[in-house]
Amino acid sequence: MEIAIIIPLLAAAVQSGTPILYATLGEIFTEKSGVLNLGVEGAMIIGALAGFIVSRYTGSPALGFLMAGFAGALATSIHGVVCLWFRGNQVVSGLALTILGAGLANYLGTSYVGISAPGFKTMAVPLLSSIPVLGPIFFNQDILVYISYFIPPAMYIFFTSSRFGLGLRAAGEYPAAATAAGLNVAAYRWFGIMVGGFFMGLGGAYLSLAYTHLWTTNLTGGRGWIAVALVIFAFWRPGRAVLGAYLFGGIMALQLRLQALGTQLPSSILLMLPYALTVFVLVISSWRKKTSEEPAALGVNLEPVD
């Protein structure tokens, strides 16, 4: 393959990785607080629909994007109610959120299928986009991609250097100790769920406002589940999440381009690649468990206080 094919391929890797990146970062944020949320797919699709509807009626994709985040947070707050108030099983609640989200979005979105809404367009960054190779890959994208560049470092600083971030991690590592130290663990976990849901909603909106400018049932197409897997691949580190998301996006873009180039490989094999990769990276990750930053109390509900 010559360079003329590779650069668009890598640019496509960044773009198709971006919705997954938002969702993966959201799930990392939630899991850091000790709550396992398998409802990423549900929060994403609700975000995608909310973003689309707001953008269509207000004509402002930016407002749509923001509202998608709040819709995602609203969706995951259901998970919060179940897990934090009623101490329900986190796995079951997350699965229920996925099904509920898909069903609700399908129902509410029926009349929006097949119409388009104002969305984000590619906007090259002056100067940066003229850097050879890196410019067209990273700086000839839409603004939502640029925003996503800032989140992983911000999240890293938040978790390692801010008092609040350390408290959130304590809630996920050892809630009893955190409680003993006077932290309101439930509040931290609420925060983890809501902010995580916000990012998941943004990931969904990327699909309906930037990647395409359309809404359809099942728009997220399983990307939420990929995000759940990528959290493990990323060892719960925001930086590695970027790597995982772009790797997945890259394989997705690659298999289509291999077809376009006229490969003789059956398309079924090619379409399997991204998912085979997901399984593969999970296996690799489990070998190197030591470097993982999995929260010790992940998925464990808080004990009743009284």
Added chain:
Amino acid sequence: MRLLKIMGMIMLSLGFCAASLAAKELKVGFVYVSPIGDAGYSYAHDVGRQAVEAMDGVTTSYVESVPEGADSERVILNMARKGYDVIFATSFGFMDPMLKVAKQFPKIAFLHCSGFKMAENMSNYFGRMYQARYLSGIVAGSMTKSKVIGYVAAFPIPEVIRGINAFTLGVQSVNPEATVRVVWTKTWYDPATEKEAAKSLLDVGADVIAQHQDSPGPQEAAQEKGVYSIGYNSDMSSFAPKAHLTAPVWNWGPYYVKVVEQVKNGTWKAESAWPGLKEGIVGLSPFGPMVPQAVQDKVNKAKANIIGGKKVFSGLVKDQKGNVKIAAGAAATDEELLGMTWFVNGVVGTTQ
């Protein structure tokens, strides 16, 4: 006074007659696999339904987004129990469920689209979309400069393969050197994946994008890149006004009206119908302003030829390896068309 009374009674009885006539209205039901707002496949069927609705003495209703399989059987059975006279089911996966219900309700006329099974009271029907695709291939072949045309396709099944082949034959009829590159998405309606597939074709130099998908995702990709596109199902120009050359489209109205008319008159018989350009079931959406008159004339001429009996798949046709598939002077039979699993020469891609 008496006269008035008599008049009143006549009026009343007339009223009753009208009421009883109204009660005998023919009830026609439609079962769709996707939402009708999708500007695509089910939308096209629903436009056909509206033509039936406009008929006198007929009421219609529809159920959209019905999953193929067990759920569809429940929906069809429900319509049959409610006393519908004619039921149309418009997706391949509704075939066996419909057949099951048809056997229980011999007096109801069942019509299944895109399948191959029949019963005493169940027809199957589909349109010869490949004829319209051939015409759209002429447009694409005339407009391409890079001689590379991209085709975003759903699943490698005979219906889709036949369409790609007909399209390619259309392209080659005006531009023998052009190739058609195929990317399979294994989706019918996934705008994100389908748009990405179109982009991958644009990256390898395609300057016209055609599609056998229900979403306008590929149209958006073409518009953003500033190249041309061919839609599908219905006029997709609103999604890509600068790119959209034309689209092979469905026009179910005439067929649906004909069938319902026959049922009303009691002349309907189950059949296996495969109407095409001639019957007006398939066609092209209006040309975009960028399509020159000369190209439009070529298309119209080819259309007239097909209506006049010329076969799209007539020899000499070779497959990708150069083997003769349809000898010079011969034409493919309907059975061969329905079971087509090979690509014609000039298509780049695999049927797997």
